[in-house]
Amino acid sequence: MPTTSVENYLKAIYSRQGGEERRVKTKEIAEELDISLPSVSGMVKSLAEEGLVDYEPYRGVRLTEEGQKAALRVIRNHRLIEVFLVQTLGYSWDEVHSEAERLEHAVSDKLVGRIDAYLSFPRFDPHGDPIPTAEGEVHHRDVICLRDAEAGMDLRVERVMDQTPEVLRYLDRIGLRPGSTLHVDEVLSFDGQMFLRAGGQEVTISDRLAGKMLVTEIDEIAEAGEGDPQ
Numbered sequence: 001m002p003t004t005s006v007e008n009y010l011k012a013i014y015s016r017q018g019g020e021e022r023r024v025k026t027k028e029i030a031e032e033l034d035i036s037l038p039s040v041s042g043m044v045k046s047l048a049e050e051g052l053v054d055y056e057p058y059r060g061v062r063l064t065e066e067g068q069k070a071a072l073r074v075i076r077n078h079r080l081i082e083v084f085l086v087q088t089l090g091y092s093w094d095e096v097h098s099e100a101e102r103l104e105h106a107v108s109d110k111l112v113g114r115i116d117a118y119l120s121f122p123r124f125d126p127h128g129d130p131i132p133t134a135e136g137e138v139h140h141r142d143v144i145c146l147r148d149a150e151a152g153m154d155l156r157v158e159r160v161m162d163q164t165p166e167v168l169r170y171l172d173r174i175g176l177r178p179g180s181t182l183h184v185d186e187v188l189s190f191d192g193q194m195f196l197r198a199g200g201q202e203v204t205i206s207d208r209l210a211g212k213m214l215v216t217e218i219d220e221i222a223e224a225g226e227g228d229p230q
Contacts, residue, residue, distance in 0.1 A: 002052075002070050004105045008033060009043055010052060010071035013063055023060035069136055076132040078104040079125035080115050086126045087119060093126040093177065094168035109134070127168075128159030128178035128214070146205075146213040147192060153184045159214040167209070175199025181218065 002010070012032040016024040030040045048055035052067035063071060081100040085091040091099070107115075113134060116122075123139050124130055130139045143158050157180050160171060171177055175198040182198040192207025 007074045014071040023062050025060045072132040072136045079131040082125045083122050094165040097163040143214040146215050147210040149184050154218040155215040156181050162212040174203040
């Protein structure tokens with residue numbers, strides 16, 4: 001069983017790979033985990049020795065099949081715990097990330113399987129992140145970044161990729177969370193600021209925040225027959 005530190009590294013690498021086969025630089029891992037470069041370099045060599053990553057000096061690392069399996073396991077734990085905390089214990093979506101960070105390393109596969117069944121096998125967590133199955137399969141939707149949306153488009157929020165509590169509370173306040181719909185009124189060409197209508201109110205978000213949100217066009221939702229995020 002990988003240690004907590006190893007699991008955190010594997011999660012960080014998986015996150016930076018973005019589901020692709022590209023190599024992740026040690027600098028990216030250091031930024032993701034807020035750890036010094038020398039510490040990352042030492043750990044990466046250890047992960048390579050354990051067969052969890054393929055490491056090439058100056059080119060970076062890539063998860064092996066075993067490394068990806070371990071990363072998806074802890075990601076599955078984390079996201080199912082978040083759903084459980086929200087749906088069963090009444091946590092809000094801005095509270096669950098830090099709690100799940102602590103619990104994800106401690107739960108057994110048996111307990112996680114029971115949680116999954118109790119929740120009727122949700123496919124997405126409260127932030128719209130896909131929940132890997134026990135077999136390591138991940139459901140992907142055909143989404144676009146809100147930053148790339150144009151004026152006049154009707155959209156549904158699918159995923160919020162910023163777990164900062166203050167950001168989540170703000171999005172909740174203005175009615176932008178997974179499952180909510182919005183209309184793009186205007187996008188400023190010089191700085192990307194977006195003027196939207198959501199939940200019966202006019203709201204404004206920055207280009208940076210729009211870059212952290214994934215959406216689906218309403219017409220495409222109807223054609224695909226997509227259900228709610230969970």
